[in-house]
Amino acid sequence: MTLAFIPSPAHGVVYLGPIPLRGYAFCIIIGVFVAVWLGNKRWIARGGRSGTVADIAVWAVPFGLVGGRLYHVITDYELYFSEGRDWVDAFKIWEGGLGIWGAIALGAVGAWIGCRRRGIPLPAYADAIAPGIAIAQAIGRWGNWFNQELYGRPTDLPWALKITSSADGRVPGTYHPTFLYESLWCIGVALLVIWADRRFKLGHGRAFALYVAAYCVGRFWIEYMRVDDAHHILGLRLNDWTAMGVFLLAVIYIVISAKIRPGREAVVEPGAGDEDTDTAKAEGDDADPRDKAEAKAEDKAAADDAEAAEDEPAGKDEAAGKDEANGEAGATKAGKS
Secondary structure: OOOOOEOOOOOOEEEEOOEEEEHHHHHHHHHHHHHHHHHHHHHHHOOOOOOHHHHHHHHHHHHHHHHHHHHHHHHOOHHHHOOOOOHHHHHOHHHOOOOHHHHHHHHHHHHHHHHHHHOOOHHHHHHHHHHHHHHHHHHHOHHHHHHOOOOEOEOOOOOOEEEOOOHHHOOOEEEOOHHHHHHHHHHHHHHHHHHHHHHHOOOOOHHHHHHHHHHHHHHHHHHHHEOOOOOEEOOEEHHHHHHHHHHHHHHHHHHHHHHHOOOOOOOOOOOHHHHHHHHHHHHHHOOOHHHHHHHHHHHHHHHHHHHHHHHHHHHHHHHHHHHHHHHHHHHHHHHHO
16 A cells, blocks of 8 residues: 555646646746746857847747657557547647657757857757756656656555546556656756756757757656557667667767867857947947037046146246256356456
8 A cells, every 4th residue: 555655636727717727738838938048048158149049949949849749649640540539639739748859859940940040050059958958848747747647657655656547548556757757857967968068168069969868868767667558669669769869869979079079169149249339339329418518528628638738848848948048148158258
């Protein structure tokens, strides 16, 4: 008998009148906002403009949502296109079902479009937002808790997750909370990337590649614990093979990139360094005309004082020269006498 466990919510949606407020959607939205906020701070620290991350996210986020949903629908097509299923459910993203692999892949395409429009290198942008994406995943995983999905094997550990729903073949009981394991792992990945980026000055996409590699390590063992239906290849779940393949690609990229392009980008956003100059100039143009007049008068008075100071020694020297000449003339006259 399990004496302690993590309870599941009775409902994953609350209705505000006719408007449904879904816990899964809230987790995704909060995660996006946190990712953009942290990414903006890191982008500014790298020398970029404030607001650039959000502008590019307008492209990346929709592409990422579509990519995540496509990956899920393609790899679990029987949930939507087999006999007795309604294919319209494939569009019900609020019911859960986003594949991180597709979200990152197609989200990168959207980010590339946004970066290209602003003349920004995509690897530098990816480095800035990498920890934020990991934290967004950590928050988004709690959406699975609201939907009572993606849990692990049965267990009676004190932190077991209690499943109460019997929909879609679920069996009520206590299971490993794989959503919690992955959430905590993603937070650790974010902290690792932030530390490594500060310690080794990662650039040219290597901070993002580190995030990918570290996430894949955790995803492999967490995926191995899950008991939901999935396609298997040689005894391993499809996402395990995907994690291994993506991990190898990320490590290879880090090694090759470090040799070809060591160090970090000197400029991440063209013209970003001119903002302070432009601001100062604008502030000068907007100054009060009376202040300008007073400043001009002060400058003229200072110039007059400088001229007077220069003329005064010259006048004294001229008078001294006359006295000296008169003295010599008097001495000559006395000598003649």
